[in-house]
Amino acid sequence: MLRYALxxxxxxxxxxxxxxxxxxxxxxxxPGDPAAFMLGVNAQPDTLAALRAExxxxxxxxxxxLAWVGGMLSGDFGTSYTYRTPVAQMIADRxxxxxxxxxxxxxxxTAIAFPAGIxxxxxxxxxxxxxxxxxxxxxxxVPNFWFAMMLVLIFAINLRWFGAGGFPGWDKGLWPxxxxxxxxxxxxxxxxxxxxxxxxxxxxxxxxxxxFMRTARAKGLTRRQALWRHGLRNALIPxxxxxxxxxxxxLAGSIIIEQVFFLPGLGRLIFQAISSRDLIVVESVVMLLxxxxxSVNFLVDLAYAAVDPRxxxxx
Amino acid sequence: MSLLEISGLSLSIHAQPVLxxxxxxxxxxxxxxxxxxxxxxxxxxxLAVMQLxxxxxxxxxxxxxxxxxxxxxxxxxxxxxxxxxxGMVFQEPMTALNPVRTIGDQVMETILIHKAMSPEAAExxxxxxxxxxxxxPERFPLARYPHELSGGQRQRVVIAMAIALRPKLLIxxxxxxxxxxxxxAQILDLLKGLVQEFGMGLLMITHDLAVVAxxxxxxxxxxHGEVVETGPTxxxxxxxxxxxxxxxxxxxxHRVDLPPTxxxxxxxxxxxxxxxYRLPRRALFARPGYHRAVDGxxxxxxxxxxxxLVGESGCGKSTLxxxxxxxxxxxxxxxxxxxxxxxxxHRPNMRIRRKMQVVFQDPYGSxxxxxxxxxxxxxxxxLLEDPPEGPERAEAIAEALEAVGLRAKDxxxxxxxxSGGQRQRxxxxxxxxxxxxxILFDEAVSALDVSVRAQILDLMAELCRSHNLTYLFxxxxxxxxxxxxxxVLVMQAGxxxxxxxxEQVFSDPRHPYTKSLIEAAPVLPDPEEIRRSxxxx
Numbered sequence: 001m002l003r004y005a006l007x008x009x010x011x012x013x014x015x016x017x018x019x020x021x022x023x024x025x026x027x028x029x030x031p032g033d034p035a036a037f038m039l040g041v042n043a044q045p046d047t048l049a050a051l052r053a054e055x056x057x058x059x060x061x062x063x064x065x066l067a068w069v070g071g072m073l074s075g076d077f078g079t080s081y082t083y084r085t086p087v088a089q090m091i092a093d094r095x096x097x098x099x100x101x102x103x104x105x106x107x108x109x110t111a112i113a114f115p116a117g118i119x120x121x122x123x124x125x126x127x128x129x130x131x132x133x134x135x136x137x138x139x140x141x142v143p144n145f146w147f148a149m150m151l152v153l154i155f156a157i158n159l160r161w162f163g164a165g166g167f168p169g170w171d172k173g174l175w176p177x178x179x180x181x182x183x184x185x186x187x188x189x190x191x192x193x194x195x196x197x198x199x200x201x202x203x204x205x206x207x208x209x210x211x212f213m214r215t216a217r218a219k220g221l222t223r224r225q226a227l228w229r230h231g232l233r234n235a236l237i238p239x240x241x242x243x244x245x246x247x248x249x250x251l252a253g254s255i256i257i258e259q260v261f262f263l264p265g266l267g268r269l270i271f272q273a274i275s276s277r278d279l280i281v282v283e284s285v286v287m288l289l290x291x292x293x294x295s296v297n298f299l300v301d302l303a304y305a306a307v308d309p310r311x312x313x314x315x
Numbered sequence: 316m317s318l319l320e321i322s323g324l325s326l327s328i329h330a331q332p333v334l335x336x337x338x339x340x341x342x343x344x345x346x347x348x349x350x351x352x353x354x355x356x357x358x359x360x361x362l363a364v365m366q367l368x369x370x371x372x373x374x375x376x377x378x379x380x381x382x383x384x385x386x387x388x389x390x391x392x393x394x395x396x397x398x399x400x401x402g403m404v405f406q407e408p409m410t411a412l413n414p415v416r417t418i419g420d421q422v423m424e425t426i427l428i429h430k431a432m433s434p435e436a437a438e439x440x441x442x443x444x445x446x447x448x449x450x451x452p453e454r455f456p457l458a459r460y461p462h463e464l465s466g467g468q469r470q471r472v473v474i475a476m477a478i479a480l481r482p483k484l485l486i487x488x489x490x491x492x493x494x495x496x497x498x499x500a501q502i503l504d505l506l507k508g509l510v511q512e513f514g515m516g517l518l519m520i521t522h523d524l525a526v527v528a529x530x531x532x533x534x535x536x537x538x539h540g541e542v543v544e545t546g547p548t549x550x551x552x553x554x555x556x557x558x559x560x561x562x563x564x565x566x567x568x569h570r571v572d573l574p575p576t577x578x579x580x581x582x583x584x585x586x587x588x589x590x591x592y593r594l595p596r597r598a599l600f601a602r603p604g605y606h607r608a609v610d611g612x613x614x615x616x617x618x619x620x621x622x623x624l625v626g627e628s629g630c631g632k633s634t635l636x637x638x639x640x641x642x643x644x645x646x647x648x649x650x651x652x653x654x655x656x657x658x659x660x661h662r663p664n665m666r667i668r669r670k671m672q673v674v675f676q677d678p679y680g681s682x683x684x685x686x687x688x689x690x691x692x693x694x695x696x697x698l699l700e701d702p703p704e705g706p707e708r709a710e711a712i713a714e715a716l717e718a719v720g721l722r723a724k725d726x727x728x729x730x731x732x733x734s735g736g737q738r739q740r741x742x743x744x745x746x747x748x749x750x751x752x753x754i755l756f757d758e759a760v761s762a763l764d765v766s767v768r769a770q771i772l773d774l775m776a777e778l779c780r781s782h783n784l785t786y787l788f789x790x791x792x793x794x795x796x797x798x799x800x801x802x803v804l805v806m807q808a809g810x811x812x813x814x815x816x817x818e819q820v821f822s823d824p825r826h827p828y829t830k831s832l833i834e835a836a837p838v839l840p841d842p843e844e845i846r847r848s849x850x851x852x
Contacts, residue, residue, distance in 0.1 A: 211407055211410040212410060212414075214367065214405065215473065216424075217397065218397055218403040219398040219477075220394050308415055309415060310414060
């Protein structure tokens with residue numbers, strides 16, 4: 001198990017190095033000089049050169065890459081071209097919104113999907129199953145911003161249980177923060193839960209047809225006992241894969257929801273940075289997201305091994 | 316009083332009748348074998364006793380187990396019976412165990428689910444039954460996982476689970492069909508021993524008459540959901556009143572008449588061939604290990620000769636087959652067909668490849684279900700530089716189909732319209748269509764029922780006469796190899812340990828491994844002999 005974990009960790013580090021090179025290279029070859037963009041079209045060549053020197057754009061590429069990576073390792077992500085503030089601080093502020101939101105949404109989605117998927121699988125073909133499947137079909141088909149708008153309409157405007165948007169900041173206390181993130185988290189979670197419930201159901205159904213489930217029944221287990229004791233853990237591998245993918249998506253892909261709810265999250269930051277050619281912010285945020293995705297995959301790999309002893313053996 | 320009493324049992328699944336009026340009884344300590352071909356309803360009879368039938372099943376009649384009528388018992392009472400009063404062992408040991416739980420855990424579950432003992436006592440009992448089925452604690456601690464065990468060892472775990480609570484009745488559904496002959500013999504011995512020791516009744520489902528004959532006290536022969544004949548083993552085998560029983564018996568021991576066609580002209584030459592597989596690295600910078608699947612194998616196959624290759628699973632026979640077909644490169648040695656290597660450089664030699672065809676085991680998996688037979692059997696044409704077209708092609712298709720006993724118009728059908736035996740005929744037609752010099756039959760009759768198998772073997776003998784076939788027949792089934800080949804190679808752990816004229820090797824094996832294989836293989840008794848011995852008693 002330890003060897004397996006170390007191997008996965010090594011592969012994590014290698015992926016990060018490759019990713020950093022690729023991100024740096026892609027952004028370097030992307031057209032658009034940030035200095036020119038900041039000064040506008042009428043800039044004097046000498047002012048431009050001075051700004052380029054100030055931003056560190058005039059040194060060789062390899063040196064800039066090493067400086068960038070070295071800076072990130074020591075927590076220095078550089079200074080934003082546009083806002084002239086430390087990138088690390090900008091990202092940290094946004095991350096304090098996006099990360100809790102993603103975890104909140106993931107927890108909700110899992111909490112909805114597991115019972116729904118298990119319920120449907122245990123009643124395959126019966127009305128309960130069909131109802132769950134119908135609901136998940138709807139959940140997959142309807143985009144999350146529509147859910148967001150409906151939630152705002154019902155819970156913020158009509159019932160006035162929640163605010164329609166904005167984020168008070170965690171310094172106002174834990175509860176107001178969670179309260180403000182609830183509607184966005186639900187809007188994000190619903191489509192994800194629908195997908196996850198379907199995966200859970202089909203994965204469980206596959207397992208229910210396995211020989212060892214029949215063996216379990218021959219030992220005297222009821223259908224339900226067999227499902228809980230032998231079915232669930234075996235059905236978990238594909239579900240874990242989807243959960244890993246969903247977390248990555250929730251962390252970075254919630255830009256529309258952030259817009260709907262006026263949340264200062266990572267999605268909006270990256271959108272603004274791209275539109276203003278703030279390359280150093282883009283680089284850093286992308287690198288951070290890559291780091292998050294690879295780390296989540298690492299955790300998912302460990303979870304696989306915890307679930308399935310065959311993976312532990314195959315180091 | 317009998318332990319299990321099935322009377323007038325009828326079963327339908329979604330209104331489709333499956334069993335008709337089955338009568339069967341088992342006394343304590345008695346072994347009753349139910350035999351028959353696929354679709355005869357023998358497994359459904361076993362599942363009916365467990366009441367683990369598929370959805371939509373309806374039973375009529377009566378099944379009394381230890382004095383209790385089980386057909387109208389509620390599910391909770393049935394759960395209390397399963398595992399405690401009646402245990403079951405299944406065919407496929409590789410998938411019958413939950414891969415993510417330890418064997419100790421799974422054996423203990425049988426005990427704990429019935430709340431029969433405290434957890435400590437259950438653990439002690441689990442250890443005890445695992446010992447009893449031949450899995451000693453030094454090598455098989457309770458914390459082992461199924462994937463760490465071989466097929467035979469897994470089947471022992473399944474048996475341990477089934478007998479953990481000393482059930483009065485044990486049902487074994489084809490318990491040894493997926494196992495090698497030597498393992499099969501051990502498992503059959505184990506089952507017999509358990510029946511004696513615990514006085515259990517054993518209901519054994521098997522298609523293999525030879526296994527039945529050596530083991531059962533009584534036999535029930537089933538066909539199309541009915542018991543056609545039943546009786547004490549010796550009487551039944553001596554008399555065989557029902558024609559179907561006689562047919563089954565004859566087909567099981569079917570012998571074909573091979574025409575002598577052998578020449579002294581070598582067609583396939585395998586010289587000192589070795590094939591290594593790379594094993595996963597043990598550490599990051601360690602040199603990867605190698606597993607030698609085929610180890611210095613040499614033999615020659617003459618034109619017109621029929622050569623057998625036997626061995627147990629994992630002995631390297633499939634690897635050798637792939638190497639001969641040029642599907643994989645070998646690490647050393649040379650394989651030549653007609654004097655030319657099957658591999659030239661690092662690529663298969665297409666000129667040679669078209670002189671060989673192969674027939675695989677699974678008549679269901681080896682055809683694309685969306686293509687018509689015509690397209691399926693002309694697939695080898697892509698090996699030819701100048702494949703026949705138009706009327707010539709149609710003629711080739713018709714000729715191949717007729718050679719295997721089908722009709723030319725079958726070419727327009729899809730594969731699902733054919734039975735398993737017909738599919739295997741189509742597979743042979745596909746091999747014949749480019750008139751190859753050599754055909755490889757890779758377990759080509761192993762998945763077939765005995766009566767169908769007998770027909771396919773006859774077809775092969777007939778093709779030997781009409782087409783002068785040369786083939787390599789790879790199989791684990793000694794009785795089939797004995798009748799369908801002139802010469803045989805015995806393979807063990809990647810090496811050919813014995814070779815010679817088939818009859819010679821079988822009647823007078825030299826190598827201890829060959830001897831153990833032949834001893835382990837169950838043999839059909841001679842009805843004449845049974846009759847004679849009964850006369851004396």
